[in-house]
Amino acid sequence: MIHKILFLSFLISIVLCCIILPPVHAYIFVQENSNPGSDSIYLSLNAAQSQGAIVAIDVKVNTLSSSTPAFGAAFDLDYDPAVLTYAGYISGNFFEKDDIPENGSVVRLVALQYETVDKLIVGVSQNSGDPGASGSGVLLTLKFNVVSSTQTLQSNITFSNMSLINLTGQIIPGLNWYKGQIVQYPLEITTASLPEATEGAGFSVALTASGGFPPYTWSETSGNKAPGLQLNASTGVISGTPTTSGTYNPTFKLKDAALQEVTRPLILVVNPAPRILTSSLPQATIGHSYNQSLSATGGTPPLSWKISSGTLPPGILLEISTGILSGTPTASGSFTFTVRLKDVNGAIATEKFSMIVNAGLSISTESLPETTVGAAYSATLQANGGTAPYSWEIISGLPPGLSLISTTGEIVGIPSTAGNWQFTVTAYDLYDTYSTKSLAIMVNPAPGITTNSVSNLYQGNINTSFTFEVTGGVPPYTWSITSGNLPVGLNFDSQTGTVSGTPTTPGIYTFTLQVTDATGITSSRTYSWAILATPPGNVDFTTPGSENRVDGYDLIMLDMLFGAVAGSPGWNPLADFNGDGVIDDADFTILQENFGKTSSP
Structure with a gap:
């Protein structure tokens, strides 16, 4: 009994302990020293006994020396009554493990100091004849109600008038007493925004909360809801498969175990399903760099691109994050492949493509048609390989009057000067690959x-x-x-x-x-x-005297034309009897030989 009286007279308390509560609780307990050494008394959270608004704090002894066993403990525990109210205690095991039952039960006293609400008097004592306690253990577990508020609350829990008593009733010296702190947060929906969803793709996101006192209950109170999505009232998980794209503005309500309620409006964007807009690809040229972006609409970023089937041309790669096809093809041909586009929610779009890789560019025109001075001219140069469209260039050498249409390769115009005109033509493809060739156009004189x-x-x-x-x-x-x-x-x-x-x-x-x-x-x-006419009629080229008769008149006429040549003034082809293009003695001889004759009837 004496030991009990001595113990009760030493009511001095407070062991400080620091620990963080699991997320299920709406408050945080922090120890002053998270790693107390030997001969320490500290406060520690008892998570198993902490439920809802009740926080349970263990007053622990850490490695008390066996050479100085404790017979009792007395201390005051100070706290902020605006945050905490005393709610009872649970017996510990520190003194019980060395207690001798026949000597009686361990004595405990826990009570508010007279006319106070912020100081708890704690005393624990063994019975006379008990050997005292050492090592580690829990003196007792104190329970408090944590007050809820719309503001953040905090309270230090500190020891005062603290002591452990040995078997002789003396205070054990050199002990370390560590305080603790409770921080209680108001009930709050902490989800600030919702991730974007995709039409037709599975969606799941958990709303988060803090403060108040779990368990929580969730509901959706107002605003337009996204079709296909549901809210789990106990977990706050929004899940399902949205069926209609659009922007939705639901308001969510959170209720805790203390029936406190808070609401928060949020915006949920449901994007259209992804769709690849690119329907065809420009042709490439072997050995020439290629760069083409695939375009898409819809889906929820980030989007990822992939070749799901088929084969890209050798040397061409698809960039997974940008959808850019790039590289330098090393083989010509037609390549078929399927591109898959996937968004962050798993929605998928596909598109099948055929990509043509052309052989190297070459000018296939072997020769150009000849023409004539003054004639309208048109000829079109031809090329193979490369990637259309082509462009053409001739620096110089075309016949005067002719010109080149660079976009079509047509040579047109009206040549003005005859000659065999030689020049060099250059063809360029879409990627500026080029080929040259020497050609010529023969321009003939006018016929x-x-x-x-x-x-x-x-x-x-x-x-x-x-x-x-x-x-x-x-x-x-x-x-x-x-x-x-x-x-x-x-x-x-x-x-x-x-x-x-x-x-x-x-x-x-x-x-x-x-x-x-x-x-x-x-x-x-x-x-x-x-x-x-057949001779002699052919000689009678003038018959004033008689019809078809060679006479003196013909002789006179021939004499007048003597020396005339074909094409000269006065030329008369009928007088050129032998047809040699000149009127001379040979024609007189023929005339004389037929003088006086008449033509056959």
Whole structure:
């Protein structure tokens, strides 16, 4: 009994302990020293006994020396009554483990100091005859109600008038007493924003809270809800598969075990399902760098790209985060593959592509058509390989009057100067790969009929054949008679310019002959063709004295024309009896030989 009285007179308390509560609690307990050494008395959270608004604090002894066993403990415990109110205690095990039952039970006293609400008097004592306690253990567990508030509350829990008593009733010296602190937070929905969802993709996110006193209850009170999503009232998890894209503004309510309530409006964005917009890819060229971005819409970032089937051209890679196809292809051909686009919520879109890798660029035009001065010209250069569209360039050397259309490779114009014009052409593809080639355009002079005259023919000359000649222009030629007529009985071949047949009617026939070359350029020349009657009628080119009779008048006329040549003033082809293009003695001889004769009836 004496020991008990001594013990009660030493009511001095407070052991400080520091620990952080698990997330299930709405308050935090912090020890002053998280690693107290030997001969320490400290406060520690008893999580198993802490429920809702009740926090349980163990008053612990750490490694008390066995050479100085404790017979009792007395201390005051000070705290802020605006935060904590005393709610009872649970017996500890420090003194019980060395207690002798027949001596009686361990004595405990826990009470508020008279007329105070912030000081707890604590005393624990063994019975007379007990050996005292040492080592480590719990003196007792104190319970407090934690006050809830809309503001953050905190209270230190400190020891005062503290002592452990040995078997002789003396205070054990050199002990360390450590305080603790309770911090209580107001009930709050801590989720500040919601991640974006994707139409048609599974979605799950947990709302978070702090403060107040669990367990919590969740509900959705107002605003428009995203179709396909549900809120779990006990866990605060929003889950499901949204069916309609859009922006939704639900308001969530949180209720704790103390029936406190708070609300928070949030915004939930449901993005449309991802869709690949790119439907085709530009062609590439072997050995030339390639860079093409795939584009998409919808989905929730970040998006990731992948080749799900097929094969990219060798040397080309797909960048997973940007959707860029890039690299330098090393093989030509047509490559088919499927691209998969996946968003952060697992929504997927696919698109199948065929990518053509062309061989190296080359100019396939081997030669260019020739033309004629003054003729409209048009020829198109051709290329193989590379990646269209092509562009073309000729620095110099084109025939005057011709020009190059760089976008089409057409050479057009009207050449003004004949010659064989040589130049170098360069073709560029989409990626500026280029190829060069030397070519030439022959520009011929305008066509000209070179036959100066035609020889006289006798009436009835069988199998007559005469071909008009042309130079310049571009074959093939086309011949035509644009005015006048050929001698009767003669035929004209428009493809060769050849006259053939048997002339049947004497006379002078004047006609204009035209030749047209392949480019449409023409040349004309007028001719007079004499068909002589069969001798002697052929000599009678003037018959004022008698009909069809060679007489003095013919001799006089021939004398007047003596020396005339074909094409000269006064030229009369009927006087050129032998058809040698000049009126001379040979023609007089023929006239004399036929003097006085008449033509056959």
